[in-house]
Amino acid sequence: MKKNKIFLETGFWTGYTAGNPFKAINAFFDFADLDYYKHNLSEAVMYCHKAKVYRQDNPFDIFVLYTAFSFFIKVCYCLQKKNKKWKVGASSRSETIFHLSSLTKEEYENPFMVFQKAFDEKTLEEFELFLYQIMELSLSPQAGDSYSDLTIPYIHLIKMLDAAELMRERGVEKISKKNQIDCTTE
Numbered sequence: 001m002k003k004n005k006i007f008l009e010t011g012f013w014t015g016y017t018a019g020n021p022f023k024a025i026n027a028f029f030d031f032a033d034l035d036y037y038k039h040n041l042s043e044a045v046m047y048c049h050k051a052k053v054y055r056q057d058n059p060f061d062i063f064v065l066y067t068a069f070s071f072f073i074k075v076c077y078c079l080q081k082k083n084k085k086w087k088v089g090a091s092s093r094s095e096t097i098f099h100l101s102s103l104t105k106e107e108y109e110n111p112f113m114v115f116q117k118a119f120d121e122k123t124l125e126e127f128e129l130f131l132y133q134i135m136e137l138s139l140s141p142q143a144g145d146s147y148s149d150l151t152i153p154y155i156h157l158i159k160m161l162d163a164a165e166l167m168r169e170r171g172v173e174k175i176s177k178k179n180q181i182d183c184t185t186e
Helices: 021-031 034-047 061-079 105-109 112-121 124-138 151-170
Strands: 086-088 172-174
Touching: 021 061, 021 151, 034 061, 034 124, 034 151, 061 112, 061 124, 061 151, 086 151, 105 112, 105 151, 112 151, 124 151
Parallel strands: none
Antiparallel strands: 086 172
């Protein structure tokens, strides 16, 4: 059976292509920090309901945001399947919980849950449609109604940003075969 590979398009802003989703997350946050992404995403979503154009002085910013988030969603889609072979390192006292306040206690302990929940509820295509709608509506000079609900994908995207930053702060490590439980022997 042929596996479909998702091309992680990091070359647009890093100058190199990261094939590993963990390295791609680092490239994503090297481009800009968590606050930048959260702020600009929230601002773009708010402009979807206004009769103003997002960043009137430089509307090109929405295209950069769209490209970065389109890449990020593909990486998150890849990460949802990594929870059986990888685990997030133990929490340290240097973490800033204030920035990661969108996560529940269980999601904070296992950030892979965030990606699994998001893609159980919405498909990769639905997240990409959400990004397209934000771009379209935030650049329109008329206040428009979206074709679908923007709230749920927005909440999932904020949680995925927090989970990815948490994984980046803590680091990830491969689960050794000694620690895995074999459920096929029963």
